Amino acid sequence: MISSLLAFLAAHAVVVIAIIKIALLLFIVLTVNAYLTWFERKVVAHMQSRWGPHRVGPHGLLQPLADGAKFLLKEDPTPAGVDKFTYFLAPLMALALALTSIAIIPFGPDPLPWTIWGQKVYLGIADLNIGILALFAITALSVYGVALAGWSSNSKYPLLGGLRSSAQMVSYELALTMSVVGVLLLAGSFNLRDIIGAQAQHPERGIFGWNVWPQILGFFCFFVAAVAETNRVPFDLPEAESELVAGFHTEYASFKFAMFFIAEYTSMITVSCLCTIMFFGGWLSPFPASWTFTHYLPSVILIPFGLWVIWDGIRYETIFGRIILPGVGTAITAIGAVLVAFPAVNEFVQGPFWLLSKIFVFLFVYVWMRGTLPRFRYDQLMSFGWKLLLPVSIANVVITAFAMLAKSMWGAK
């Protein structure tokens, strides 16, 4: 019985591995989403001289769980007069598209050190030839979630929010797409792995081999347009609470609201991944390849952090915290120690370590912007997108193309 089941699984290894990877990635992304809300609230709170969440669990670490339970248990009324089909479709579309886009991101250069049923297992679900185009296709569709939510609610503020959002996303999508063309020219491929590979041509240069230097204009346009596409501060006009109550999701409650919320945070993660991969060398180390001692950096960060968590935990005021925090700290320290003890594991971890660190930096920038920047006015938003971003991104394409032409003409001699 069990052996025949195993034989069946082994015969369909590709499909089975893909399903397991999808489930695992979904779990990780949703957990990261939940703790991103905690991180955001904590950072913004500290920027405003507050404490942020600190009641549920030590340092408020269980707050995301409490929020999740609340979302699930709240009453979910459907307002009268809504267009039922579209009203239910909108949050589903928003969440499904946001989660789909994560599937295209590669998370590490090497396959796992062991094979499963004779298959090499790479970190990342779909390695598409048209990687970045597929991502843009998904982004192009994700505007419907917001627009349809605004329209189907049959209410003034959501409609205004939906209208603003579709206008904004259509305007910034052009700049978003044009700003990437420079990177594509340099890499000569749509595939995300190839784009990272193109930045690894000069391993001795380290950080100076990344695309962000030749493509600084492109990066500026991409990041601004991507923040606008995710409807985050300072481009969060579709949900401007001072004018539109809550914008497109005013009429949504309970888990349908949570779906919009998760979609927004997931697209933040996707944008951070894309910035990292296209402009900041993805999983490449910022140090020259010959500096092998930098491979101990993950341990150098993890072990002191773990020890600090233990030290902080034993002095924590609640008993629960005094049990949990030292435990977590010990686990973190242990991971750091394992990396020192097993060089093979350490080598494997290098790529994902740098990728995740860079993604984390971008997520912090997102939160930082939310804590510091005021919102754009609508006319400023439009003139900024059309009159500054779009021309600059087109100029970037022209400059990059001419630079490459010049290099190929004079470099060949």
Add this chain to the structure above:
Amino acid sequence: MGCEVTPQLAIFFVLAALAVIGALNLIIQRHPIHSALSLIVVMIALAGLYLLMGSEFVAAVQIIVYGGAIMVLFVFVIMLLNAGVEERTNISKLAGVAGIPLAVALMGFLAAAIARSNESAQAGLQTGALANTKEISTMLFKDFVYPFELTSFLILVAILGAIVLAQREKS
């Protein structure tokens, strides 16, 4: 003639059915937004069919341009005008007398053309002769560069025309 059901064939029929049902729904639905949504389903199903033929680039562009940009504009305008449910009227005489036979004739011509098209054309489609982005760009910018530039020029003229029409008159 073998009628083996390969996964590709099954996916083709699912996508084709989706496209046809979407197109029918587009006409049957009474609310403009629902019609627009059906059209999006048709566009995405078509993109899926392109993907099945191995033309990844065309599929992605189909979704970005038609599914994304153009349909967002449709939805945006419908939302902006706040268009309501359409009224049903009886079929007009002209449509009944001339339209239905013409539609049947068109379908007949198309079916005949597809049935008579030679095997090599279909084989070329199935092997994905246009799979590579490089091949498509070589074709566009080398073999068909003049028609391509002419089309771009036409679009530019249309954009300028739209701007002139939309501009407020200076008082």
